[in-house]
Amino acid sequence: MTEEMQTMQESAKKFKVEHDRPNCIGCAACAAVAPDFWTMHEDGKSDIVGCKKRDDEWEELDIEEKNFKENKEAADSCPVNVIHITNKETGEKII
Numbered sequence: 742m743t744e745e746m747q748t749m750q751e752s753a754k755k756f757k758v759e760h761d762r763p764n765c766i767g768c769a770a771c772a773a774v775a776p777d778f779w780t781m782h783e784d785g786k787s788d789i790v791g792c793k794k795r796d797d798e799w800e801e802l803d804i805e806e807k808n809f810k811e812n813k814e815a816a817d818s819c820p821v822n823v824i825h826i827t828n829k830e831t832g833e834k835i836i
């Protein structure tokens with residue numbers, strides 16, 4: 742892949758999804774609503790599929806605009822509001 746293509750792919754990832762995993766109660770709603778992005782782990786909490794794990798035990802993943810709706814639905818379904826989405830271009834915290 743050329744550097745230019747890589748840059749284009751990165752800039753296509755317009756949103757950042759974050760999971761406050763320490764406060765996840767493992768209800769599985771996110772995995773039911775958005776199974777391509779959310780999965781249940783054997784410790785009873787959910788994980789973002791393919792995410793980066795942070796030192797503070799949160800998880801994060803950059804996503805493209807076409808995958809926003811599915812992740813927004815997952816965030817909306819979370820009863821304890823531990824799924825957050827930020828617009829990386831504007832810095833707006835959507836949820």
Ligand code: SF4
Nearest residue numbers: 765766768769771819
């Ligand atoms: S919906 Fe929220 S509390 Fe339930 S498993 Fe997903 S992140 Fe955890």
